[in-house]
Amino acid sequence: MSLFKKFFKNIINDRDRDDDTVTVKGKPKPKYYGTVTPYPNFNASSDASVLQSAIEARGVDEDVIISVLVKRNNEQRQKIKVVYEASKGERLAEDLKDALRSDLEDVSLALLMTPAQFDAFQLRRATKGLGTDEEILVEILATRSNQEICEIKRVFKEEYGEELEEVIVSETSDDFTTALLAMLKANKSESMEVDMALAQKDAEVLFESGENTDGVDVSAFINILTARSGPQLSKTFEKYASVSDVTLPKALELELSGDIEDCLIDIVKCSWNKPAFFAEKLHLAMKGHGTCEETLIRVLVSRSEIDLQKILEQYRAMYNRSVQEDILEDTDGHYQQVLLGICGPY
Numbered sequence: 301m302s303l304f305k306k307f308f309k310n311i312i313n314d315r316d317r318d319d320d321t322v323t324v325k326g327k328p329k330p331k332y333y334g335t336v337t338p339y340p341n342f343n344a345s346s347d348a349s350v351l352q353s354a355i356e357a358r359g360v361d362e363d364v365i366i367s368v369l370v371k372r373n374n375e376q377r378q379k380i381k382v383v384y385e386a387s388k389g390e391r392l393a394e395d396l397k398d399a400l401r402s403d404l405e406d407v408s409l410a411l412l413m414t415p416a417q418f419d420a421f422q423l424r425r426a427t428k429g430l431g432t433d434e435e436i437l438v439e440i441l442a443t444r445s446n447q448e449i450c451e452i453k454r455v456f457k458e459e460y461g462e463e464l465e466e467v468i469v470s471e472t473s474d475d476f477t478t479a480l481l482a483m484l485k486a487n488k489s490e491s492m493e494v495d496m497a498l499a500q501k502d503a504e505v506l507f508e509s510g511e512n513t514d515g516v517d518v519s520a521f522i523n524i525l526t527a528r529s530g531p532q533l534s535k536t537f538e539k540y541a542s543v544s545d546v547t548l549p550k551a552l553e554l555e556l557s558g559d560i561e562d563c564l565i566d567i568v569k570c571s572w573n574k575p576a577f578f579a580e581k582l583h584l585a586m587k588g589h590g591t592c593e594e595t596l597i598r599v600l601v602s603r604s605e606i607d608l609q610k611i612l613e614q615y616r617a618m619y620n621r622s623v624q625e626d627i628l629e630d631t632d633g634h635y636q637q638v639l640l641g642i643c644g645p646y
Contacts, residue, residue: 334605335612335644339372347372348384351392355399362404362634365396369411370641373605377412403593403635410601411638419444420456422598423464427471434476436598437468438563439581441483442570449486475518476559479567482526489529499532503539503548510555511544518560521552525567533571575610578603579618582611582626591630600642612643622646 347368354364369377384392396408410418419440426433441449456464468480502524509520525533540548552564569577578599585595603611615623624646627639 333607333609334603335608335642336370336373336604339376342372342376342379344376344379344383345387347376347380348387348392351380351384352388352395355395360399362400363637365400365408366634366638366641369408370638374411374414378414381412403597403631404633404638406593407597407601407635407638410597414455415602415605416448416451416455417459418602419448419452420459420464423452423456423467424460427467432471434472434559434562435566437472437480438566439598441480442563442567443574443577446486446488446490449484453484453486472559474560475522476563478519479522479526479560479563482522488527489532491529492531494531494535496535498528499535499539502528502536503543506536506540506548506551507543510551511546516555518556521556521564525564525571528571530571530574533568537568537572573614575607575614576618578607578611579615579623582615582623583619586626586630593631593635596627596631596639600639604642608643612646 350364351368354361354368368380372380381392388395393409393412396412397405400408413421422436423440426436440452444452453464456462456467465481465484468484469477472480505520506524509517524536528536537548540551544551546554549565549568552561552568556564566577569580581595581599585592585599599611600608612623615621624640624643627636627643631639
């Protein structure tokens with residue numbers, strides 16, 4: 301069974317509905333699918349004091365640190381940081397780094413960053429040192445909104461003194477670079493409306509650029525897959541089946557190879573069902589011997605206030621067990637407590 305067929309075999313819906321709304325005070329608002337919510341009766345000064353006491357306690361009180369960080373949302377954590385650093389004169393992140401160790405340290409520091417800071421940090425780590433982690437580059441750029449990508453670029457320059465685009469050019473090559481730079485333009489359509497005529501036209505262009513020609517016009521694939529919205533691409537995938545004997549994902553597997561193949565297939569997966577894309581990431585991180593802690597932390601922290609509820613639901617449907625069950629089997633100690641806390645009750 302091909303990689304793509306495995307991915308689609310057990311996902312819950314034909315594609316994820318990302319336009320769900322609820323009515324609040326007579327106005328439609330996006331439904332919340334995060335697992336971390338604002339802490340009621342929040343008091344930043346009290347929390348900062350509690351954290352300081354826990355950090356300075358003999359032996360460090362990890363349980364208290366976990367309780368504060370996991371039960372506050374990101375906005376509240378940022379306020380705690382400000383108060384802590386104003387009253388103590390030292391950075392909370394540095395104090396936690398000194399007090400904690402290993403995976404617990406990593407996940408705690410991740411929770412202290414803003415979403416843009418965390419994404420910029422991941423991109424920096426993926427492009428610095430020997431080798432480049434192409435998978436992380438695609439995961440972040442293919443799943444963030446235009447506004448989020450603009451903020452990531454701003455923070456990256458502020459934190460690391462370099463333009464993200466320049467780093468991408470220096471650390472990647474060829475068509476893969478072109479695809480990443482296209483996503484970094486942050487001009488992908490975010491409309492929920494589907495243009496049927498455009499879907500048919502795009503399907504025909506993709507067919508002519510891939511299967512129906514000698515060689516592959518990769519630029520056509522990049523231009524369409526990085527510019528259209530999820531709903532629009534989903535309809536294009538359906539139309540493609542009417543002009544070809546194989547599905548578009550299968551055509552990508554047949555016609556392309558290397559980083560650009562993996563990149564475009566991941567874009568297709570995200571367009572079709574983003575929660576399922578992340579569910580697969582979590583599964584692969586905990587599958588077999590050993591656990592990829594970086595992936596667990598990256599996915600759970602970055603999606604905890606966006607769509608982690610949907611990801612957990614898709615995971616159970618795809619693998620017939622819960623994320624929490626696998627976390628219990630693959631991790632331990634205070635680190636395990638943090639991950640379970642981020643996932644919420646089950």
